[in-house]
Each structure stands twice: as C-alpha cells, then as structure tokens.
Amino acid sequence: MRVFLLASILSVLAGCGGLRIDTSHTSQGQDSRVQFVILHYTSSDLPRSLATLTHGEVSSHYLISAKPPTIYRLVDENRRAWHAGESEWRGRTWLNASSIGIELISPGYSETADGQRLWYPYPDEQIDALILLLKDIVRRHGVPPGNIIGHSDIAPLRKVDPGPLFPWKRLADAGLIVWPDAREVIRWQTRFARGGLPDVAWFQQQLEQQGYRVPRHGELDEATRRVIAAFQMKYRPSRFDGEPDAETAGLLAVLNGDAPADVPLAEDPGQGVSM
Known part of the structure; x- marks a missing residue:
C-alpha cells in the first residue's frame, strides 16, 4: 500500500505544470552516461x-x-x-x-x-x-x-x-588504472629482443586492442608513430619516439595478454637482462 501511495505521489508531482509523468517503473537496462x-x-x-x-x-x-x-x-x-x-x-x-x-x-x-x-x-x-x-x-x-x-x-x-x-x-x-607487471614486461622484452620484433601490423592490432584509433595497413606511417608515441608516453615515458621496439612490444604483450607464438620465450627476468 505504501509503495502504491508513493508512486502515486511521485506521478502527481512529476505532473505539475500540466505534464504528467509516471515514475513508478524503472528500467534495469541502463547505466551511467559517463563512460x-x-x-x-x-x-x-x-x-x-x-x-x-x-x-x-x-x-x-x-x-x-x-x-x-x-x-x-x-x-x-x-x-x-x-x-x-x-x-x-x-x-x-x-x-x-x-x-x-x-x-x-x-x-x-x-x-x-x-x-x-x-x-x-x-x-x-x-x-x-x-x-x-x-x-x-x-x-x-x-x-x-x-x-x-x-x-x-x-x-x-x-x-x-x-x-x-x-x-x-x-x-x-591507487587502483584506478591497469599497470603491466614489470617482471613480465622484462620477460617479454627479452623474448622480443632475442627472437625478433613482430611486424608493424601486430603493433597496430595491439594498440587498437588497447583502445587507440590506429591505421591497420601494416605500414609504419606518421599516424602509427604518433599512436605508438602516445602509448609510450604513458607506459614508458623515458623515451617516446614512436619507434616500435622490444620494450614497447613487451608492454603491449603484457597489457593485452597476447603475443606471437613463434617468438622464443626468455629466461626468468630475475637472472638479469642487458638491453
């Protein structure tokens, strides 16, 4: 009874000014405008x-x-x-x-x-x-x-x-953004340094998976370099030259959990790596 009365009151209040809006039903299919x-x-x-x-x-x-x-x-x-x-x-x-x-x-x-x-x-x-x-x-x-x-x-x-x-x-x-595990990055970085870098198309696909708008033509053009630089500026700010390198590939591989299977895996990073 109380629920019915509350819904009726809300409907009357919403109808002030000649417009009647019934607010007694709420859809479950919604979320915040802020994404x-x-x-x-x-x-x-x-x-x-x-x-x-x-x-x-x-x-x-x-x-x-x-x-x-x-x-x-x-x-x-x-x-x-x-x-x-x-x-x-x-x-x-x-x-x-x-x-x-x-x-x-x-x-x-x-x-x-x-x-x-x-x-x-x-x-x-x-x-x-x-x-x-x-x-x-x-x-x-x-x-x-x-x-x-x-x-x-x-x-x-x-x-x-x-x-x-x-x-x-x-x-x-502070728990607000995801950050790649440093040991895993070194592990993948060493793997790419020894086994060779993926091609540009892989970098483009990985950057798109992160969220970036990036060309998907497999060429290292200026637009792709700018996107790589933006990614590096966030996760490797010591050098953000837009060049695809082993550390950038390692960061992407760890963040996305995806890397070419044909690149040999490095030893445990605790043994030390010289890049």
Missing part, C-alpha cells in the same frame, strides 16, 4: 585557465589547481563539457557526450632555442586531489580502469597532454 574520464593540462595559470574554461568555447567538468590544490567544478556532470574535440577510444567517437573532462593547471612544457621540449612535473598535492576525485567518479559512475585516459590517448595526432611527466603509475597504485 570515460579524460585528463588534460591547461598550458596556462589559474586565472587564465578559469577565464578560458568559463568564458570561451572550451570547457571541462573539473579544474584542479596546483598549489594549494583546489578542485573547481565548472560543468555539472549530467551535462556535456567541450574538452575532447575530435576523439576516439575503443571505437567510441566524439567523446564529449560520454565523458568527464578534468583539466590540471600545468604549463605543460616550454621549448628551448633548439626546439627541445622541457616538461613540467605535477605537484604531489595536485595528484593527491586528482586521485580522490577520480575515486569518487569511479564509485558513482562505474568507470572501468581502461577508460581513465589522457587527451593524447584519444587524439594522438594532435594532442600530447597530460604529457610524459604525468604520474600514471600513481593512478595504478
């Missing part, structure tokens, strides 16, 4: 970032300052923010409609006179605040680990943020 969380850096300081993200043509759901860290909510999570642009991950395109965007206050990088990029690290306190926010978002929306990604992952041909100094491993240690 992805995309991380960015702003390339500017806090005042300029706030101005750009609140009065310009781009926006994000959250902005996190550096020191002291403050989390600003600029767009309600049930609304679309304009932060991803042309993008793709795991076959889903134009991710603004299905993601939460988080901007981190950071200059990103500066360039030297000879064109070298000098990257700026993220303060620990800022990453602490980000992890707390991510845990809350994951709890409420059920975002899987593989869908917390960087702008460079969803648009590798045009974006490099959050950059090679973003501490993805800290997110992994």
